[in-house]
Amino acid sequence: xxxxxxxxxxxxxxxxxxxxxxxxxxxxxxxxxxxxxxxxxxxxxxxxxxxxxxxxxxxxxxxxxxxxxxxxxxxxxxxxxxxxxxxxxxxxxxxxxxxxxxxxxxxxxxxxxxxxxxxxxxxxxxxxxxxxxxxxxxxxxxxxxxxxxxxxxxxxxxxxxxxxxxxxxxxxxxxxxxxxxxxxxxxxxxxxxxxxxxxxxxxxxxxxxxxxxxxxxxxxxxxxxxxxxxxxxxxxxxxxxxxxxxxxxxxxxxxxxxxxxxxxxxxxxxxxxxxxxxxxxxxxxxxxxxxxxxxxxxxxxxxxxxxxxxxxxxxxxxxxxxxxxxxxxxxxxxxxxxxxxxxxxxxxxxxxxxxxxxxxxxxxxxxxxxxxxxxxxxxxxxxxxxxxxxxxxxxxxxxxxxxxxxxxxxxx
Numbered sequence: 142x143x144x145x146x147x148x149x150x151x152x153x154x155x156x157x158x159x160x161x162x163x164x165x166x167x168x169x170x171x172x173x174x175x176x177x178x179x180x181x182x183x184x185x186x187x188x189x190x191x192x193x194x195x196x197x198x199x200x201x202x203x204x205x206x207x208x209x210x211x212x213x214x215x216x217x218x219x220x221x222x223x224x225x226x227x228x229x230x231x232x233x234x235x236x237x238x239x240x241x242x243x244x245x246x247x248x249x250x251x252x253x254x255x256x257x258x259x260x261x262x263x264x265x266x267x268x269x270x271x272x273x274x275x276x277x278x279x280x281x282x283x284x285x286x287x288x289x290x291x292x293x294x295x296x297x298x299x300x301x302x303x304x305x306x307x308x309x310x311x312x313x314x315x316x317x318x319x320x321x322x323x324x325x326x327x328x329x330x331x332x333x334x335x336x337x338x339x340x341x342x343x344x345x346x347x348x349x350x351x352x353x354x355x356x357x358x359x360x361x362x363x364x365x366x367x368x369x370x371x372x373x374x375x376x377x378x379x380x381x382x383x384x385x386x387x388x389x390x391x392x393x394x395x396x397x398x399x400x401x402x403x404x405x406x407x408x409x410x411x412x413x414x415x416x417x418x419x420x421x422x423x424x425x426x427x428x429x430x431x432x433x434x435x436x437x438x439x440x441x442x443x444x445x446x447x448x449x450x451x452x453x454x455x456x457x458x459x460x461x462x463x464x465x466x467x468x469x470x471x472x473x474x475x476x477x478x479x480x481x482x483x484x485x486x487x488x489x490x491x492x493x494x495x496x497x498x499x500x501x502x503x504x505x506x507x508x509x510x511x512x513x514x515x516x517x518x519x520x521x522x523x524x525x526x527x528x529x530x531x532x533x534x535x536x537x538x539x540x541x542x543x544x545x546x547x548x549x550x551x552x553x
Contacts, residue, residue, distance in 0.1 A: 147250050148186050155246065158200035159183070160207045160261070165247070167256035175261060202243050203258060206291065210262065213296070214269035217287055220298050221274070225393040228279035231266045233259050233289045262289070282421075284393065303357055303387040305397065306420040306428070308380030309345060310413040311370070314539075318369045319346045348412055349385055352404045358391035365425045367432020368508065370542055377440075378543035380415060382432050384425045434508040436488060438544035441502045443516055443527065446534045448497040453531055460530050461490045461504075461515075469522040471514045485510040499538075502527070513537045 152162075159179025166178050173181075198205040217231070235258065243258055266289065267278055276284075286299040321340035322328035328338040350362035367382040397417040405413045464487050470480045489505040504512055511523065516537045518526035528535045 145186065148182065151246070151250055152183070152186055155201040156199045157202060157246070158207060161200050161202040161243075161246075161258070164258065164261055165250065165252040165255045167260070168254040202246060203239060206239065207258075207261075210265050211269070213262075213289055214266055214273075216296050217266065217270060217289070218273055220287070220296050221270070221285065224285060224298070224300060224391050226274075226276055226284035226300075227393075228277050228283040229270060229274075229285045229287060230278065230280050230283040231263055231270065231287045231289065233262050233266075234291060235259055235262075236292045239291075262291075300389045300391075302422065303359070303390045303393060304420045304422055304424055305353065305385045305387065305400075305417055306382070306424055307385075307401070307414050307417040308382050309349065309366075309376065310378075310380045310415070311345060311374075311376040312413065313411055314373045314375060316348075316412070317344045317372045318366055319364060320344045345412060348408055349383075349404070349414070352407055353385060353400055354387065356392065356395045356400055357387045359387040360389040362387055365429055367428045367435065367545065368437075371513075371540070373540070375541040377541050378438070379545055380413075381542065381545055382428050384420060384428050386425065432508070432545060436505060436546040437508055437510070437542060438503065438505045438546070439512045440541045440543050441504065441512060441516060441537050442495070442539040443500055443502050444536050444538050445498045445531065449500070449531060449533070451494075454492045454494065454500060457502075457527055457530050458490045458492055460525055461487050461527075463487065463489075464525065466510075466515065466526075467524050468511055468514060469519075471511050471519050471522065483509065487515070503543075505544075512540060 151157075157179070159176040161175075161179070162182055163173075163175035163178030163180075166182070167175060170178070198208075200207070221229075239258060247255055266287075270276065270287075271278065282301070284301050286301075288297045288299070289295075290297070317340075321344075323331060323334035323338055323340050325331050325333040326338065330336040330338045334340065345366075346362075346364035349364060354362045363386040365384040365386060370376055370381070397419070401414055401417045466485050466487060468483045468485055470478045470483075486507045487504065487510070488507070489503075491503045493501045493503075495501055502516070504510075504515065506512065506515075511519075514523040514526070516527045516535055518524070518528035521529075
């Protein structure tokens with residue numbers, strides 16, 4: 142503790158409110174409030190009882206800021222009133238001159254147990270919010286982060302996004318995963334896109350966000366999916382893993398089983414969802430990373446320019462099953478993909494005849510395989526291919542994703 146003469150000299154020169162004085166001994170007997178400590182110190186210095194009434198308006202350090210604590214606490218609660226939350230974190234931004242004056246006082250008496258005015262503000266506000274809301278303090282990953290800007294008398298609330306994990310199914314063709322800008326107007330809006338700015342009327346993301354966002358009263362929703370299918374490809378079977386990120390949600394405690402039922406009823410025959418559950422933010426990177434590499438199973442309807450016999454179909458199966466193919470970036474995506482050759486493994490192939498020149502082909506392959514090009518050959522950019530093996534021109538009439546497995550090559 143500073144020498145008595147130093148304290149007398151300090152208080153003779155600077156007027157300090159009880160709390161700012163008591164805070165210089167913050168960690169000595171921390172269970173005693175700072176205003177009481179300030180009174181005790183003044184009593185020791187002056188050998189008399191310090192006045193209990195201490196407005197602090199003339200305090201050299203805080204200039205009365207310390208008296209605004211309760212008002213700031215009420216302002217925080219007002220901001221938080223529209224949000225559901227179970228945990229929070231509070232931080233404060235102080236005027237530089239207040240912190241400089243506090244450092245000046247400390248340099249005069251060198252207190253060993255002092256704490257910053259920011260510490261006292263934060264502890265008071267933490268306690269104030271905890272007592273009024275019953276929420277818990279979480280300095281690592283809170284539901285809400287509150288920043289109090291003292292110089293501008295502002296309170297800002299940053300709300301943690303909600304991440305909903307699940308799998309979506311796409312029962313119809315010609316719906317993109319996310320919105321595409323109209324190719325005629327580049328998203329501005331024109332007659333070709335009916336002034337929507339979109340190439341397609343809706344997307345998987347649009348449908349999911351429109352159905353799920355209102356439950357959480359969020360600002361917007363963002364779809365993060367484990368890979369993507371072509372617009373004309375359906376997603377069946379196990380579905381495609383995704384994470385839907387809800388930005389600034391006001392509601393957090395929503396029954397996802399009900400949400401799943403409602404989504405499936407609303408979009409019956411168009412899209413569906415299953416396995417909806419809450420996840421943390423790290424799931425986004427996992428689903429985008431691991432599922433991009435996941436083993437996928439496709440069902441393709443293939444048409445040949447000429448009739449094909451059973452021996453030829455068996456030849457296709459034997460050549461492709463277990464093969465490693467060389468795929469140069471397909472021409473149809475070359476404008477948005479790096480032009481390079483990729484090596485992809487084909488785990489399994491089976492074929493079932495539909496007609497003399499048409500068959501259904503099931504392909505289980507490594508993630509990132511261009512299955513349409515595996516069939517057509519893409520003018521020799523994919524080798525081997527069905528077209529290459531048959532020595533005929535073939536085309537992929539329809540393609541469906543029927544399973545997405547684990548990234549290590551095992552089925553889900």
